[in-house]
């Protein structure tokens with residue numbers, strides 16, 4: 323486990339970022355830079371009194387703010403981004419500009435301070451590629467630019483190119499991680515996405531989970547401790563530098579199957595409801611039927627593999643939500 327480092331975590335008040343803070347703050351000095359747009363103080367409040375912890379409320383779009391936050395840091399974990407299907411549909415311009423300008427600022431500052439960068443990318447980069455399981459060197463398949471849902475995928479792919487560009491031109495040590503649907507305590511759901519928190523929140527309130535389409539679309543869900551472990555290993559392993567690596571479970575679950583598991587594990591007597599995609603996202607939304615990672619590269623380079631199965635992960639998540647849902 324990495325220790326004695328000064329680490330900047332952008333987006334550290336968010337879901338994944340705050341779990342990284344918890345894992346790193348015991349042995350390192352951690353600075354969080356977050357504008358609290360989706361992140362929450364409650365995710366980091368328990369660390370505020372620690373001497374090794376510093377919180378800066380600020381925006382990655384300001385290079386001066388990034389410079390200040392990164393001062394003295396040998397590692398930057400870049401988690402901040404405009405995330406969530408809501409934004410892809412409602413404000414695609416914000417997704418594109420914040421994600422691209424923010425990442426450029428991080429890389430530019432890292433280059434000048436000799437910091438190593440871990441960049442949080444996403445399985446969305448693959449788009450609707452049907453070359454399953456999805457390999458890091460495989461094709462990406464995206465729809466038309468007139469369809470807003472692809473703006474997030476495009477922004478993250480652009481960021482990945484930026485990372486490779488900085489690595490090539492300036493020998494910046496950078497690792498790109500493509501996370502696949504992470505879930506666990508603190509994960510946020512809204513009417514637009516984050517299927518596990520959305521289902522759990524409904525079920526705990528005795529409302530039926532609402533399954534989009536026929537529910538036969540699949541995802542691979544990764545428990546937060548696995549997401550965090552993959553990220554931490556990428557900091558340590560020298561052979562991960564300059565690489566893009568999938569971090570995700572490779573066990574496929576249908577959305578309908580997920581809804582039923584959550585109902586069962588919550589001990590409720592509910593039946594899933596089906597609703598058409600269009601009534602939700604409008605005509606311009608395209609969903610992806612299957613998305614399965616090839617995790618052999620993560621195994622080879624990081625010695626990483628997912629450890630927590632869906633039942634155990636859901637149980638821990640439901641217990642956590644049970645405490646916060648009133």
Ligand SMILES: NC(=O)c1ccc[n+]([C@@H]2O[C@H](COP(=O)([O-])OP(=O)(O)OC[C@H]3O[C@@H](n4cnc5c(N)ncnc54)[C@H](O)[C@@H]3O)[C@@H](O)[C@H]2O)c1
Nearest residue numbers: 333336337338357359360361381382402403444501503504
């Ligand atoms: N959760 C997942 O399953 C998943 C899957 C793939 C990729 N990712 C990536 O992982 C990263 C973390 O995602 P998350 O699920 O924790 O989301 P999150 O929304 O909880 O975290 C993002 C954080 O970034 C902050 N932020 C947003 N814009 C900012 C800005 N301009 N300046 C400073 N801070 C800003 C938010 O306030 C938030 O705290 C993101 O980059 C996301 O694209 C997540």
